[in-house]
Amino acid sequence: xxxxxxxxxxxxxxxxxxxxxxxxxxxxxxxxxxxxxxxxxxxxxxxxxxxxxxxxxxxxxxxxxxxxxxxxxxxxxxxxxxxxxxxxxxxxxxxxxxxxxxxxxxxxxxxxxxx
Numbered sequence: 571x572x573x574x575x576x577x578x579x580x581x582x583x584x585x586x587x588x589x590x591x592x593x594x595x596x597x598x599x600x601x602x603x604x605x606x607x608x609x610x611x612x613x614x615x616x617x618x619x620x621x622x623x624x625x626x627x628x629x630x631x632x633x634x635x636x637x638x639x640x641x642x643x644x645x646x647x648x649x650x651x652x653x654x655x656x657x658x659x660x661x662x663x664x665x666x667x668x669x670x671x672x673x674x675x676x677x678x679x680x681x682x683x684x685x
Contacts, residue, residue, distance in 0.1 A: 619636065
């Protein structure tokens with residue numbers, strides 16, 4: 571057998587590999603699109619933790635939690651003031667402004683408090 575049928579018979583794995591690759595790519599794209607559905611993270615800059623929590627709740631997030639990071643009073647206003655944001659985490663990763671997260675994603679807002 572010669573011609574195209576002979577080549578397909580001899581190299582049958584090439585179309586099969588292309589089909590498998592196409593399926594894998596489609597699955598990856600659909601999963602990343604599903605991850606992007608949700609609520610867009612609002613601006614996190616400016617203001618203290620109360621302002622940021624209000625922005626998150628106004629955006630529609632339902633599981634916003636607060637944690638204090640306590641330091642000695644001697645460090646007040648050296649790098650931060652009372653109520654300044656230390657971090658905002660979603661699933662143990664830093665929150666990114668403009669990225670979409672599920673409405674019920676647990677968000678932990680950590681803020682500074684000085685004794």
